[in-house]
Amino acid sequence: MALNRQKTSFLNLPTPLQFLPQVSEDLGISLYIKRDDLTDPGLGGNKLRKLEYYLFDAKSKGATMLLTVGGVQTNHGRLTAAVAAKFGLKCAIVAIDDYPGEVSSNLLLDRIMGADVFLSKLQTGIPYEDQLEQAVKRVRSQYESAGETVYFIPMGGSGEVGVPGYYDCAMEIAGQSVELGISSCKLFVAVGSMGTYMGLFTGIRNEGLDLELEGIAIAPFYSDPAGHALEYYEKVQKYYNLGGNPNLSDFHISNDYTFGAYNNPVKEVREAVYYMARKEGILLDPCYTGKAFYGLLDLVKKGTITKGETVIFLHTGGQPGLNGPNHRQAMEAELLNGVHIL
Numbered sequence: 001m002a003l004n005r006q007k008t009s010f011l012n013l014p015t016p017l018q019f020l021p022q023v024s025e026d027l028g029i030s031l032y033i034k035r036d037d038l039t040d041p042g043l044g045g046n047k048l049r050k051l052e053y054y055l056f057d058a059k060s061k062g063a064t065m066l067l068t069v070g071g072v073q074t075n076h077g078r079l080t081a082a083v084a085a086k087f088g089l090k091c092a093i094v095a096i097d098d099y100p101g102e103v104s105s106n107l108l109l110d111r112i113m114g115a116d117v118f119l120s121k122l123q124t125g126i127p128y129e130d131q132l133e134q135a136v137k138r139v140r141s142q143y144e145s146a147g148e149t150v151y152f153i154p155m156g157g158s159g160e161v162g163v164p165g166y167y168d169c170a171m172e173i174a175g176q177s178v179e180l181g182i183s184s185c186k187l188f189v190a191v192g193s194m195g196t197y198m199g200l201f202t203g204i205r206n207e208g209l210d211l212e213l214e215g216i217a218i219a220p221f222y223s224d225p226a227g228h229a230l231e232y233y234e235k236v237q238k239y240y241n242l243g244g245n246p247n248l249s250d251f252h253i254s255n256d257y258t259f260g261a262y263n264n265p266v267k268e269v270r271e272a273v274y275y276m277a278r279k280e281g282i283l284l285d286p287c288y289t290g291k292a293f294y295g296l297l298d299l300v301k302k303g304t305i306t307k308g309e310t311v312i313f314l315h316t317g318g319q320p321g322l323n324g325p326n327h328r329q330a331m332e333a334e335l336l337n338g339v340h341i342l
């Protein structure tokens with residue numbers, strides 16, 4: 001069925017669904033990884049599937065530039081910069097954050113790819129959303145006065161327009177699972193602005209796919225993740241004219257692995273990153289996939305994921321985050337004892 005919306009295709013799909021032999025043996029489960037970190041361009045990541053749909057919409061509205069928002073280390077900003085560069089559009093990224101922030105990771109990559117970045121210091125006493133809206137308004141009018149037709153993409157690409165990206169991915173995973181002889185399994189994904197989760201949820205529900213979606217929130221953004229998901233789903237349902245009315249209990253998003261903040265350096269998460277890297281040669285990131293994978297490991301340890309179970313972990317990218325100063329310094333303190341001077 002799919003959602004039947006047009007996109008500008010630039011991804012080399014499908015991404016691989018790979019078995020992880022060493023981790024599987026170690027944990028006593030069958031673990032597969034869906035490599036959405038391998039989507040090109042701009043070093044890849046989950047936002048690109050959404051951006052194929054946003055780009056089509058932008059071009060059909062005559063846009064000359066893409067404008068988006070996020071935290072200083074936004075992966076979505078980096079990938080928007082990459083898409084804009086590839087399709088000859090200008091790009092601007094607005095971030096409310098303490099600056100100069102993580103100058104060494106995504107911010108630098110944004111600039112290498114030619115995007116303008118506008119940082120506004122977080123002010124106390126004014127709601128975050130209001131500060132963001134004001135900053136976007138200012139930047140937007142600056143470019144519009146210079147004659148640009150600006151297309152705005154919401155934080156994380158998590159509006160209604162990008163939803164088909166992960167709807168399609170859910171179908172892709174279900175198809176690959178059948179080929180690999182996998183039937184009915186859990187699918188784990190990191191949850192930030194929730195667009196990836198929502199695309200998968202909508203695809204699984206609307207297509208009747210045999211996947212059990214498990215989200216791991218990576219920051220305490222939502223006091224009631226299922227309630228937020230239901231509200232988001234209702235907007236998606238209206239936008240795409242979908243049937244079926246889910247209940248709160250249909251949304252599975254754990255708030256147990258946020259470690260209290262967004263993008264904070266956490267020892268347990270770093271250890272999950274080292275574990276995957278040393279067992280399988282796959283790099284996770286410390287902000288999103290590292291937290292989600294830590295959650296998965298903990299659920300195995302607790303027996304919530306049972307021995308012999310088949311599980312798919314969605315790798316959503318984000319590896320430039322390894323070079324953010326807060327994470328890099330913590331890792332250097334732990335790892336440099338293995339660097340030997342001859």
Ligand SMILES: Cc1ncc(COP(=O)(O)O)c(C=O)c1O
Pocket residue numbers: 045046074075076156158190191192193194195196197285288289316317318319
């Ligand atoms: C690497 C990575 N993984 C996961 C996510 C979460 O995706 P979403 O914001 O759609 O929930 C993001 C969002 O920025 C991300 O950059």
